[in-house]
Amino acid sequence: xxxxxxYTGRGAGLVTLVLLTVVVALGVASRAGRPLPxxxxxxxxxxxxxxxxxxxxxxxxxVGSLLFDPYAQLRLVDLMLPFAGAYRPLWLGLGTLAxxxxxxxxxxxxxxxxxxxxxWRRIHWAAYAAWPLAVLHGLGTGTDAGTAWLRAVTAxxxxxxxxxxxxxxxxxxxxxxxxxxxxxxxxxxxxxxxxTISGPPR
Amino acid sequence: xxxxxxxxxxxxxxxxxxxxxxxxxxEILAIDDWGYPLARDGRPEPAVPHELVAHARRAERLCPxxxxxxxxxxxxxxxxxxxxxxPS
Amino acid sequence: MTMLDHRESRDRRTSTDDYRPLPxxxxxxxxxxxxxxxxxxxxxxxxxxxxxxxxxxAEIDAAGLRGRGGAGFPTARKLAAVAxxxxxxxxxxxxEGEPASAKDRTLWAHAPHLILDGLQLAGALVGARRAIxxxxxxxxxxxxxxxxxxxxxxxxxxxxxxIVEAPDRFLAGEESAVVSRIEGKPALPRDTLRRVVVAGVDxxxxxxxxxxxxxxxxxxxxxxxxxxxGVGTSGDPGTxxxxxxxxxxxPGVYEVAYGIxxxxxxxxxxxxxGRPQAxxxxxxxxxWVPADAADVPVSTAGLRPFGAAPGAGVVVAxxxxxxxxxxxxxxxxxxxxxxxxxxxxxxxxxxQMAGTLTRLADRERSPAxxxxxxxxxRLVEGRGACxxxxxxxxxxxxxxxxxxxxxxxxxxxxCGQEPMPAAGGAR
Numbered sequence: 072x073x074x075x076x077x078y079t080g081r082g083a084g085l086v087t088l089v090l091l092t093v094v095v096a097l098g099v100a101s102r103a104g105r106p107l108p109x110x111x112x113x114x115x116x117x118x119x120x121x122x123x124x125x126x127x128x129x130x131x132x133x134v135g136s137l138l139f140d141p142y143a144q145l146r147l148v149d150l151m152l153p154f155a156g157a158y159r160p161l162w163l164g165l166g167t168l169a170x171x172x173x174x175x176x177x178x179x180x181x182x183x184x185x186x187x188x189x190x191w192r193r194i195h196w197a198a199y200a201a202w203p204l205a206v207l208h209g210l211g212t213g214t215d216a217g218t219a220w221l222r223a224v225t226a227x228x229x230x231x232x233x234x235x236x237x238x239x240x241x242x243x244x245x246x247x248x249x250x251x252x253x254x255x256x257x258x259x260x261x262x263x264x265x266x267t268i269s270g271p272p273r
Numbered sequence: 274x275x276x277x278x279x280x281x282x283x284x285x286x287x288x289x290x291x292x293x294x295x296x297x298x299x300e301i302l303a304i305d306d307w308g309y310p311l312a313r314d315g316r317p318e319p320a321v322p323h324e325l326v327a328h329a330r331r332a333e334r335l336c337p338x339x340x341x342x343x344x345x346x347x348x349x350x351x352x353x354x355x356x357x358x359x360p361s
Numbered sequence: 362m363t364m365l366d367h368r369e370s371r372d373r374r375t376s377t378d379d380y381r382p383l384p385x386x387x388x389x390x391x392x393x394x395x396x397x398x399x400x401x402x403x404x405x406x407x408x409x410x411x412x413x414x415x416x417x418x419a420e421i422d423a424a425g426l427r428g429r430g431g432a433g434f435p436t437a438r439k440l441a442a443v444a445x446x447x448x449x450x451x452x453x454x455x456x457e458g459e460p461a462s463a464k465d466r467t468l469w470a471h472a473p474h475l476i477l478d479g480l481q482l483a484g485a486l487v488g489a490r491r492a493i494x495x496x497x498x499x500x501x502x503x504x505x506x507x508x509x510x511x512x513x514x515x516x517x518x519x520x521x522x523x524i525v526e527a528p529d530r531f532l533a534g535e536e537s538a539v540v541s542r543i544e545g546k547p548a549l550p551r552d553t554l555r556r557v558v559v560a561g562v563d564x565x566x567x568x569x570x571x572x573x574x575x576x577x578x579x580x581x582x583x584x585x586x587x588x589x590x591g592v593g594t595s596g597d598p599g600t601x602x603x604x605x606x607x608x609x610x611x612p613g614v615y616e617v618a619y620g621i622x623x624x625x626x627x628x629x630x631x632x633x634x635g636r637p638q639a640x641x642x643x644x645x646x647x648x649w650v651p652a653d654a655a656d657v658p659v660s661t662a663g664l665r666p667f668g669a670a671p672g673a674g675v676v677v678a679x680x681x682x683x684x685x686x687x688x689x690x691x692x693x694x695x696x697x698x699x700x701x702x703x704x705x706x707x708x709x710x711x712x713q714m715a716g717t718l719t720r721l722a723d724r725e726r727s728p729a730x731x732x733x734x735x736x737x738x739r740l741v742e743g744r745g746a747c748x749x750x751x752x753x754x755x756x757x758x759x760x761x762x763x764x765x766x767x768x769x770x771x772x773x774x775x776c777g778q779e780p781m782p783a784a785g786g787a788r
Contacts, residue, residue, distance in 0.1 A: 101337065104291070113293045116335050188287060188339040285746045287706035303732040305740055306713075309705040317743040342554060 076140035082131035090126035162211030172201035378621030391557030394472035400720030424586030429573030455572035456534035458526035464602035469501035473508035477573025531699035550747035594620035605630035608680035635682035643672030646752020648759035710741035
């Protein structure tokens, strides 16, 4: 049973990393100002949301199975307090941070309409850090750390996010961008005759 | 739930013409020359028939700029004196 | 504070105009304009204590006082709406972003105590604890500061008045832009969902009232509603300050009663210089009235057939020899540049309308220009957080309606007013 929990924990962790990669890539793509090829525009945020919810479920499985596995020595407090863990505290701590950020992201996104667009966006930007933390956590913690296939999967994930970033930044903006043409010259006041009034109303 | 329609309020200061709403509410919204939602019924706050209210609420949730609000239909204007509050 | 019974406050503006002018040499605001507090008090007495707010509110409602800032909303209704909330804020809006208007700065300079009396009265009526004078930088601010200092010495302001400077922008006086500026943010309009009278400055119910309205309020409280209705028309009672400029002999700010024939108002301003052509009425976002309509009463009902309204009392006289299309194109380009640039349809549509109208003014021979202009007005109208695009649309539509012969000439490459450019010129 313990081994089952251990394998489930590792497996779920890997799937979570892949899903988080997809989530980040879709999040970056949704800022690109154009739809994903062949898909309607609303598909991008919908896929992003669905993937993130799925990632949260898998993250729950990853954390949950390791909590119950005595070999992992994971305590409840390690979910919130980073770098205090018993087993590989540094790499675990990165995971803790990533986990906390994901929780913050999910809660703020569910309450987005109450938060308002500006506050929500700031927290979302700060939580971009969740993904690189998860990548590092995956590279350093666990028995698979250092294996070739893990490094390969991680490399693919990093490449995916890099490509998404390039897609967003390097493609030219769509022609009918929301900014529109600059205002024409002539901001001066075109009064028909100059208006110089100084006295009291007559 | 009553079979009441609704109206769609667009926060123009937030809207960036991303185009999700006009995709999801094609019966109500077209797009203008610059990518911004254009009410097909010509009203500043287009009417949402009751069968489309669920779609409108989905569009409200998915708008990346939180620029949409689905509001109840306004009360009928009084025959005399107009609305109580100053016009916006 | 009782809410008004709205069945009694009908929109009287559709009734036939029955014009009662100011007597010759008469005036109300202008006769009560004393920048010095002692003189002000000697001539007008103190503001009467507010014993029965509900009664005064009903009197203001019956008197039919409307906002003089341009929108013309019934003042009593606005006061009642703000009074219904908690911890309201009252603001004297004298930003005067409209370039062709000078009445607000005239009032700041010559009748600050009328404005401030009105502000205190409005504050007392709604139960405000905070009052603000929103004033453009320069002489108006200095005048306000002096007046407040005098009043502080005399203990005239139960509600302390803060000074907030308005930027020199066309939209600086827009109601929600005023609220934004007072909150310390840029003076840009906000989304209309949260109405200012319900949730304005820092979420408090806010009364944003033009300084001229407050000045009228200060007199109405002293002399009564019946006195107030003694001049003007039944649809538009009382007087207003008209800023007349352009091709008149004596441009200036004149106090006249609503309903005055447009020609009489121009005569007050010294009469036409050169042959008349048309008048722009209401402001830059107003509408044209052709000069042959000299007997048009300057009132809501009188101007409605022209798509115009008294607005903030602006009248600009366009003489023969000046091209109406050129003037309208210049103004539209100005309006396009003065937008807040927050809302896509306005930010894109106004420059495009300005460009198209300019091409028409430049005698480009494309008949499609007119249809394109009409299409753009339909595209832009009503789509924005404030009424800036609507005002611009009003001007453009009015221009197309008022100068059809000129448009035909321009499309044929000529102009009835401007001389032809030198041979070999591009346009």
